[in-house]
Amino acid sequence: MSLHPIFNIKNGELYVENVRVMDLVEKYGTPLHVISSNRIKQKYGELYSASTEYWKNTLICYAYKANPTLAILKLLHGLGAGAEVVSAGELYAARLIGVKHDKIVFNGVSKSPSELSDAISVQVGLLNIESLTELKLINDIASKLNIQVNLGVRINFDVPVRTHRYISTGMKFHKFGLGVNEAFEAYKLALKSKRIRVRGIHVHIGSQILTVYPFVKASNNMVSFAEKLYETLKLRLDLIDLGGGLGIQYSLEDKTFSSQEYCKNVFPIITEKIGTIFDDESIIILEPGRYLVGDAGILLTRVNYVKQIGDIKWVLVDAGMNDLIRPALYDALHRIVVVNKFDLPSVERYSVSGPICESADVFVRDYPLPKVDIGDILAILDTGAYGISMSSQYNCRPRAPIVMVEGEDVKLIRRRETYADIFMCDLNYR
Numbered sequence: 001m002s003l004h005p006i007f008n009i010k011n012g013e014l015y016v017e018n019v020r021v022m023d024l025v026e027k028y029g030t031p032l033h034v035i036s037s038n039r040i041k042q043k044y045g046e047l048y049s050a051s052t053e054y055w056k057n058t059l060i061c062y063a064y065k066a067n068p069t070l071a072i073l074k075l076l077h078g079l080g081a082g083a084e085v086v087s088a089g090e091l092y093a094a095r096l097i098g099v100k101h102d103k104i105v106f107n108g109v110s111k112s113p114s115e116l117s118d119a120i121s122v123q124v125g126l127l128n129i130e131s132l133t134e135l136k137l138i139n140d141i142a143s144k145l146n147i148q149v150n151l152g153v154r155i156n157f158d159v160p161v162r163t164h165r166y167i168s169t170g171m172k173f174h175k176f177g178l179g180v181n182e183a184f185e186a187y188k189l190a191l192k193s194k195r196i197r198v199r200g201i202h203v204h205i206g207s208q209i210l211t212v213y214p215f216v217k218a219s220n221n222m223v224s225f226a227e228k229l230y231e232t233l234k235l236r237l238d239l240i241d242l243g244g245g246l247g248i249q250y251s252l253e254d255k256t257f258s259s260q261e262y263c264k265n266v267f268p269i270i271t272e273k274i275g276t277i278f279d280d281e282s283i284i285i286l287e288p289g290r291y292l293v294g295d296a297g298i299l300l301t302r303v304n305y306v307k308q309i310g311d312i313k314w315v316l317v318d319a320g321m322n323d324l325i326r327p328a329l330y331d332a333l334h335r336i337v338v339v340n341k342f343d344l345p346s347v348e349r350y351s352v353s354g355p356i357c358e359s360a361d362v363f364v365r366d367y368p369l370p371k372v373d374i375g376d377i378l379a380i381l382d383t384g385a386y387g388i389s390m391s392s393q394y395n396c397r398p399r400a401p402i403v404m405v406e407g408e409d410v411k412l413i414r415r416r417e418t419y420a421d422i423f424m425c426d427l428n429y430r
């Protein structure tokens, strides 16, 4: 295996940055999430410099759903990131760590009235609507609260992307956004409201996208649509929100694109129109989640048993689909390394599975690894995005802790849940 970006090898042992992985296991136990702070900084830095090379007013709003651990949010906030939030809970987190209201983008296909009230009261920088009814509701709430809303419209341009069908979002049979005709109607109506500042246009076509072409297509669609807004309504938008979706390399066969390539292909489509159909001081917003944190994280797990049934050799570990649901839900491949045998050749093929009472609880099938024994420590790679955020306590399993590594420093940023935590909200059982 070529060395993963967060790993180092010292004295024949595996390190995350400058911390020996086995030391983390000894100190914190397993399952354990580890996140590399320097990798997040590097990814943010690359995207920020690539984008600002093309347009100075770029705002990277980290998509909280990828991993809303507060220390990670704080790290990205410190780097200058804004927040892309899709619930009042994520908005709460952004406020908690001190993200300025105008650096928050609030999205969501089915926002409740109370979530809209929260977003409006906070005066988020951009509130993107996904239906005409939502627009009416926002107008009513904003009038009642006497607050001006920065409004955008998420448009569904029917752009296909090649990714898992559960995370493709930009086609007309998906629930997301407004179709072009309804979107036009929404802008016309919004312009009539005294409580609404019509500022934004938004697309998000899906997640884990591995080529720039769909982003180019979506951006061209945005520009054509904005041209129509300018020509017919004299509307010049100033918040151009390109969404997230930038893919990362999970398997060695995944060919990704660099942030440079993304910006080089996508930004000029927009920037060419700034000063004409878009406002001179326009801000280009990006909403990456996975790109920033995905390959910064690993999940460490201990082998409880090795057994064979028929032809299949099972490695049974102490992490399960409750810790990382991506393989079960999307058939996603996360590479696995045996930490204490990382330099041994792969001589066996195993299916690696967790303790959950479901046959979907399998991380990899027929996967080449060195001979595995009880007590070995496996690292499941690239779990920084949509790992802990989609985790659950299924089978009454406490969620795993998270440590953040920076150089030689280790910080526990989320403690292991206790059994009491699992039942914390239960009532009336005595």
Ligand code: LLP
Pocket (backbone or CB within 6 Å): 063, 065, 066, 084, 107, 167, 204, 206, 207, 208, 243, 244, 245, 246, 287, 288, 289, 290, 291, 326, 330, 385, 386, 390
């Ligand atoms: N913006 C919006 C409006 C979104 O819906 C999403 C993700 C993002 C930004 C960030 O997308 P990213 O840059 O992370 O691709 N659980 C799935 C991914 C679901 C993504 C949902 N929306 C997975 O584990 O692959």
